[in-house]
Amino acid sequence: MYQINGYFEASTIKEAVDYLKENENSQIIAGGSDVLIKTRERKSGYVDKDLVGIMRITELHGISYDESGNILIGSTATFTEVEKNEIILKNISSLSTAVGSIGGPQIRNIGTIGGNVANGATSADSASSLFAMDAIILIEGPAGKREIPIKEFYLGPGKVALNRDELMTHIKIEKKNFEGYKGHYIKFSQRKAMDIATLGCSIMVKMDGNKIGDLKIAYGVAGPTPIRATEAELMAKGMEITTENLDKIGEKCLENASARDSWRASKAFRQQLIRELPKRAIKIALGGGE
Amino acid sequence: MLKTINCKINGRDMELQVDIRESLLDMLRDRLHLTGTKQGCGVGECGACAVLIDGQTLDSCIYMAVWADGKEIVTIEGITNDDGSLSDIQHNFVDKGAIQCGFCTPGFVVSATALLEEKPNPTKAEIRRGLSGNLCRCTGYTKILDAVESTAEQRGNKK
Amino acid sequence: MEHKVIGKSVERWDAIAKVTGRANYTGDIPQKELLYGKICRAKIAHGKVKSMDISEALKVPGVVKILTPDDVPEISFPTAGHPYSLDSRYVDVADRRILTRNVRLYGDEIAAVIADSELAAEIAVSKIKVEYEEYEFYLSTEEALKEGAVEIHEGSKNIIADTINGTGDLEAGFKDADFIVEDVCATPIVQHCQMENQIAYAYKDVDNRWVCVSSTQIPHICRRILGQAFGMPWGKFRVIKPFIGGGFGNKQDITIEPLAVAMSMAVGGKAVMLDLHREEVFAWTRVRHAISYKIKMGFTKDGLITAADIDAISNNGAYASHGHSVVAKGGGITTALYKIPNFRYRSRTVYTNTAAAGAMRGYGTPQIIYALETFMNKVSMQTGIDQFELREKNFTKVNDENPLLHMTQHSMSLRECFEKGKEVFKWDEKRKFIDENKGGDYVKGLGIAAFAYTSGAYPKTMEIGGCRLILNQDGSIKMMVGATEIGQGSDAVFSQMVADTVGVPYEWIIADAVTDTDIAPFDTGAYASRQTFVSGMAVKKAALELKGKILEASYHFSKRTNKVTVDDMDIVDGNIIQKHDGQIIEGLGDLALNTYYNMHEGHCLTADVSNRCTKNAYPYGITMAEVEVDKKTGKVEVLSILNVHDSGRIINPILAEGQVEGGMAQGLGYGLAEELKYDAKTGKPLNNNLLDYKMPTSMDVPDLSVAFVEIDDPVGPYGNKSLGEPPLCSPAPALRNAIIDALGIYVKDIPVTPQKIIEALSENREV
Ligand code: FES
Numbered sequence A: 001m002y003q004i005n006g007y008f009e010a011s012t013i014k015e016a017v018d019y020l021k022e023n024e025n026s027q028i029i030a031g032g033s034d035v036l037i038k039t040r041e042r043k044s045g046y047v048d049k050d051l052v053g054i055m056r057i058t059e060l061h062g063i064s065y066d067e068s069g070n071i072l073i074g075s076t077a078t079f080t081e082v083e084k085n086e087i088i089l090k091n092i093s094s095l096s097t098a099v100g101s102i103g104g105p106q107i108r109n110i111g112t113i114g115g116n117v118a119n120g121a122t123s124a125d126s127a128s129s130l131f132a133m134d135a136i137i138l139i140e141g142p143a144g145k146r147e148i149p150i151k152e153f154y155l156g157p158g159k160v161a162l163n164r165d166e167l168m169t170h171i172k173i174e175k176k177n178f179e180g181y182k183g184h185y186i187k188f189s190q191r192k193a194m195d196i197a198t199l200g201c202s203i204m205v206k207m208d209g210n211k212i213g214d215l216k217i218a219y220g221v222a223g224p225t226p227i228r229a230t231e232a233e234l235m236a237k238g239m240e241i242t243t244e245n246l247d248k249i250g251e252k253c254l255e256n257a258s259a260r261d262s263w264r265a266s267k268a269f270r271q272q273l274i275r276e277l278p279k280r281a282i283k284i285a286l287g288g289g290e
Numbered sequence B: 001m002l003k004t005i006n007c008k009i010n011g012r013d014m015e016l017q018v019d020i021r022e023s024l025l026d027m028l029r030d031r032l033h034l035t036g037t038k039q040g041c042g043v044g045e046c047g048a049c050a051v052l053i054d055g056q057t058l059d060s061c062i063y064m065a066v067w068a069d070g071k072e073i074v075t076i077e078g079i080t081n082d083d084g085s086l087s088d089i090q091h092n093f094v095d096k097g098a099i100q101c102g103f104c105t106p107g108f109v110v111s112a113t114a115l116l117e118e119k120p121n122p123t124k125a126e127i128r129r130g131l132s133g134n135l136c137r138c139t140g141y142t143k144i145l146d147a148v149e150s151t152a153e154q155r156g157n158k159k
Numbered sequence C: 001m002e003h004k005v006i007g008k009s010v011e012r013w014d015a016i017a018k019v020t021g022r023a024n025y026t027g028d029i030p031q032k033e034l035l036y037g038k039i040c041r042a043k044i045a046h047g048k049v050k051s052m053d054i055s056e057a058l059k060v061p062g063v064v065k066i067l068t069p070d071d072v073p074e075i076s077f078p079t080a081g082h083p084y085s086l087d088s089r090y091v092d093v094a095d096r097r098i099l100t101r102n103v104r105l106y107g108d109e110i111a112a113v114i115a116d117s118e119l120a121a122e123i124a125v126s127k128i129k130v131e132y133e134e135y136e137f138y139l140s141t142e143e144a145l146k147e148g149a150v151e152i153h154e155g156s157k158n159i160i161a162d163t164i165n166g167t168g169d170l171e172a173g174f175k176d177a178d179f180i181v182e183d184v185c186a187t188p189i190v191q192h193c194q195m196e197n198q199i200a201y202a203y204k205d206v207d208n209r210w211v212c213v214s215s216t217q218i219p220h221i222c223r224r225i226l227g228q229a230f231g232m233p234w235g236k237f238r239v240i241k242p243f244i245g246g247g248f249g250n251k252q253d254i255t256i257e258p259l260a261v262a263m264s265m266a267v268g269g270k271a272v273m274l275d276l277h278r279e280e281v282f283a284w285t286r287v288r289h290a291i292s293y294k295i296k297m298g299f300t301k302d303g304l305i306t307a308a309d310i311d312a313i314s315n316n317g318a319y320a321s322h323g324h325s326v327v328a329k330g331g332g333i334t335t336a337l338y339k340i341p342n343f344r345y346r347s348r349t350v351y352t353n354t355a356a357a358g359a360m361r362g363y364g365t366p367q368i369i370y371a372l373e374t375f376m377n378k379v380s381m382q383t384g385i386d387q388f389e390l391r392e393k394n395f396t397k398v399n400d401e402n403p404l405l406h407m408t409q410h411s412m413s414l415r416e417c418f419e420k421g422k423e424v425f426k427w428d429e430k431r432k433f434i435d436e437n438k439g440g441d442y443v444k445g446l447g448i449a450a451f452a453y454t455s456g457a458y459p460k461t462m463e464i465g466g467c468r469l470i471l472n473q474d475g476s477i478k479m480m481v482g483a484t485e486i487g488q489g490s491d492a493v494f495s496q497m498v499a500d501t502v503g504v505p506y507e508w509i510i511a512d513a514v515t516d517t518d519i520a521p522f523d524t525g526a527y528a529s530r531q532t533f534v535s536g537m538a539v540k541k542a543a544l545e546l547k548g549k550i551l552e553a554s555y556h557f558s559k560r561t562n563k564v565t566v567d568d569m570d571i572v573d574g575n576i577i578q579k580h581d582g583q584i585i586e587g588l589g590d591l592a593l594n595t596y597y598n599m600h601e602g603h604c605l606t607a608d609v610s611n612r613c614t615k616n617a618y619p620y621g622i623t624m625a626e627v628e629v630d631k632k633t634g635k636v637e638v639l640s641i642l643n644v645h646d647s648g649r650i651i652n653p654i655l656a657e658g659q660v661e662g663g664m665a666q667g668l669g670y671g672l673a674e675e676l677k678y679d680a681k682t683g684k685p686l687n688n689n690l691l692d693y694k695m696p697t698s699m700d701v702p703d704l705s706v707a708f709v710e711i712d713d714p715v716g717p718y719g720n721k722s723l724g725e726p727p728l729c730s731p732a733p734a735l736r737n738a739i740i741d742a743l744g745i746y747v748k749d750i751p752v753t754p755q756k757i758i759e760a761l762s763e764n765r766e767v
């Protein structure tokens, strides 16, 4: 049994937002693979809550194109849905790979992409890919709707720019950020399943002839939040794909990273992965598959 | 706080009064005495508590009982045929020696059932991945994988 | 002798119950009324409880009672699942209380709440306020042994034992050596991770005795320790073991049972359940000893060992549990594997403030084998002597007497294991391919390791097994054993023995679904890979006795009509036959009816045997491993891995394979990934859950290959030697040796994680 105070099942965004606004003690729960675990751990801020279930709000379901051809991912789309979705596979397969690397089947069947992003963990597998795609987070609250770039959404470890009475409704990937790009995500973890990333690296690359037209490199666990290797991205423009150039890019990535020593892995080891993984991801992305 | 839910469990329609604090696992084990579903961790890390919800394998320890409202749930007891005979997957678990202490077994059978439903002809790698949310400390997985592979073969779908 | 059931992969009797979810484990048994217990754990790693305020906790709705150290007996008791010792020199260290005021590790058990729901108990625990006096704490043996270290147990100097064992003249042996090699290594703290957590409930029964239903490997020992913990006659307790979801040694120790009984006692005998969370099982039941080794060996130029000096220091954690016997076992294992004329084995067992280390599959052997077999690898690499040859030269031989254990071994097939292994593994082909394809970021390597083990604990402790057989009215046979089925399949194997020996079909044997100390014959339980060997002897004796009685009775009942003598009678497939022509005299069912209901001469046929075993037989085996290492990330891919075992005759091949595969997967985790870690600042465990502790998933375990060299051991009841623990003894060193072979650099300690590989590569450590 969980030490929770109440439960409200919302069926529309409005219902959820209204309830959140009225009840100071309320808290959103999506798939539960994060909230329920914290409740059981008796983590402060997670016990005796009035939970608001959002999994039955149809407006938050599904993955589709908007009228401008951008991709809209409902915040309660499960990892399994995202992983297998045609739109995702066709345009941003690295996101499919990323969410496919999470947990095991049971977790992927229940965990949501919205939850993955909203809990603010730097290790969230979907987050680095969304960073590489400059995703936009769509939010609805008492004051109406707002949009915020994912980079600004992450404020610090476990902290995101989402008020208690707001609901993340969708994640938007703009067409300009995936059209013509190839991408890949590499998760480095000790186990091949049921693990959190020691380091995650997601890249999006657009070629201009045989030169790099545009390159985006994002990491999880290379800092307190997911980050972009902007220095390396800048340098890479116009480079040809050669071993030396890739080495240079990998080395340059360290400039934006701030990996730390922790009991899970040393700083030096993470730095080695920061160097190595983007090179591999670029090669795999351009090679058109693993 | 109590809530009334309606759901189908192992083929039977049920109306249940549940405490909102209950997990589905609590509800199945303590309320309905369906103790074939086990608890190994309580936090979604071992799969011993896996059940089918609308055909998908899910860890019932991190699933609120109230969410079962309107759902169709199948536990290990429901995978076993009504006359007590075994499903083909269960049969192969027995036959291939995939059972030792047996504590992980119901969860594996559940996940394997969902896997073969979705992918009737999985590769060995796909079987490994399909069962990767279930931990077993006794068998080294080898005979469990054999059992699932054989079932797929017997169903005549193996590539 | 020709066997009809032994050697066959018969189906275990409990398989169908388990695969359908009908098998009742401790938590599945319905209770009329049940209370729940929850342990309040210390939030410091070393110190004393100064005061405890339970007033807020008592107010939580549903709370029935809160126990503090004042409410439980002031009696210290031992917890190890060893047989009781009548010799005071060998009794287990009694350093445990049901609840303690002295905090010896982070999470030590200082109070317990009884409530009508688990949640209420948990909430109450969170409201208990504790004030501590804090001491310095020690996570390593070096810290615990330093000058002026605070004693974790008064008067112990933090040393449980310090012993030296050996043979020959060490100095002379080193003088004879042409060269000397030295090395050090260390093994980590790891945990069993059996899928069923520790769980027990206790209540007062109709006869006013205390019943404890528990997921334990050692029901009879559990009963004795309950008696000791409460200072009450042992007969006042009854222990029942239902189906058990794995143990691997973690349940060969008494962890929660005394508290479960104390809680029931506190509430007038109502049933109280103690069901540990996974996090508690990881950090506060038992773990494997981390042992560090210093090894020095002398060799002739041909590679023969002239002398060996091993110094082992074992981290026993906060309580003695199995204590010194785990590291001490390494000496005899060393001399069971290698012939060492001059040998010194010093071992020390040290208290620290980490989890109490107890029994875990292999009992100190995975550690010493890791040390020895990585050492042999080093010797081979330094001298250029082929690694197979180096080992084979030094292996013990049949009829050698072990100078430390004073036991003579009667079968030893390690050379055959290597031979078979090379063939099955395609060693030469692999070697050739790897040598011809060097270079690049992904490098391959091969490694081997060999091990020795024991069958049971004799002569270290007494060994006794019990079996009772009853011929039922229809000719089926009721089998009762005190040996404990914990998933390994011992019931199936015993049933095979009975069926084979008596001469009936396997399906005619009826095993017990629970082990109950009121009913089951005395047997010390599931540990030391003893059951097939030790308990098997009792089973065989009982089966022979019953068979003799059956033939006598048949002769007796049929002598008026039949001329055949008992010597000319046998039982085949459940029929009593005349040996000379195979003709059936009568079915066993017909005879059984006579024994039960013959007005004038009926008497039920039973056999009840308690057998002391004064023998041991060493099983042996090897691992061969092939790995691919990614030099840029340190990632290790296990491409293939093979175990070959010399366990004498295999009673049930499919169960035997299952044992080996499971052990190999555990060995794989031990070598590459698993380690229980502690926070240096607080002494708190860091990764006591299944996400952060890296037990292998189905995607991490490669295809496992298994082979056996089956040569009957003359001592084993059916030519068999032990098999349960051996499989995890050699994978870790074989994997580590393969990694070194691939990289050509030196990695010392397990687990060999990617980070350690990258560190070794960046420092370019030489072998
Ligand atoms: S008990 Fe649910 S996943 Fe372990």
Ligand code: FES
Pocket: B098, B099, B100, B101, B102, B103, B104, B105, B135, B136, B137, B138, B139, C195, C245, C246, C487
């Ligand atoms: S059979 Fe024991 S955990 Fe899988």
